[in-house]
Amino acid sequence: MVRLSDLHEAEQEHMRLRISEWKPVEKAPWITPKPLKEARVAIISTAGLHRRTDSPFTFGAVDYRLLPRDVDFSDVVVSHVSANFDRTGFQQDPNIWFPLDRLREMHSSGEIGGLAKWHYSFMGAQPNHAALQAAGEEVGRLLAADEVDVALLIPV
């Protein structure tokens, strides 16, 4: 179980401090998506993933990297700075962070309408959420242009 209380006490303290500074996301009109079986889905990850040829994330980076829906995971590396999360599962099976294969299966079986052409990766462990506003809005516009109905947000 991961409650804060399960983490090392130094990490707990750090996270509690961060959380105390966070504010709820801005209220926006509630959106009911089209039925899932018609919906086009995109993954947004904060695992610091990117293709080998992309610039790696630097400390505190608030930009993002693109992962195409047919990405070859042998071309993908991780430049997230934190040493405090498990990378061993991802080494074994990329779907544990970025479940493109599961979405493909759900598309084949008719459970979702389709996969976005582009999926997105950010660097997590962000102390200042406001700093991500511009990149977040930009990705929102890109998702809309890609006719995405559902964004699936996955932490690490």
Next chain:
Amino acid sequence: MATTSISLIREQSEAVIPPRALWVPFPLGRPLGAADDRLFQGKVLRSAFRLLETATSPTIEDFLVEAPFQKESEAWACPVSFPVTESEEIDFRLRDEINRLRPWSQETRLARGRSLFGVSGADSDQIADVVDAVLHIVETGDVLQLPPSKIEWRFDMPLLIRHLADDLRTFYHEALAAQPGEGAPSHRAFNDFIFGGTALGDAFQSLAERLTEEGSAVSLITRGFILPEGYYKGGSAFPTPNELQESGFSLK
């Protein structure tokens, strides 16, 4: 466009109040719970997607099924023991470990057809060059200039040190994953192994010392990116407020 999300730390979602969050009881770094388990991953995903149909206002739902494999990988023990060569120098010990692990790492890469190795800029066959770079930094104490190498490094110093460490961790984990026995170790079992007497763990601690000696805020923070919480003198490798103040660091 609607969003649904997976939440690993419930308190974070409670603070941010996203439209839809599925809190999962898995360790950090395992948001879908289990590797190589199509059915379990599908169960998690379908629960997150179901919120798109059921939620009518901001909702955090709890996914109360534990991931199936954790017990085994927590109980992992390394089948290979490195010889106790405390009298030997770190460079000899580290190269010796790498040579012993190299064929196992290769097995895993062949089986998976991929590797996370190389984020530092190294090619897949350049583990020896990564080791040379780490030993150069340990020996010279220079954490600010890029170590001389034929590798075109993809980071500046000292952040490169963090990713050199990760390339080494990847290599070791690949090697351990291929060995007969209980399969790959979990994050915690892997850290206990590394910091329980391997030359790699000792090299990481030496890198941390060099960063401490240099003493700038960025070096001290990099130290916290190399050693997981609990593995630096039993506590956190991130700088204390005192250390930061002494480094001249100011938030302003």
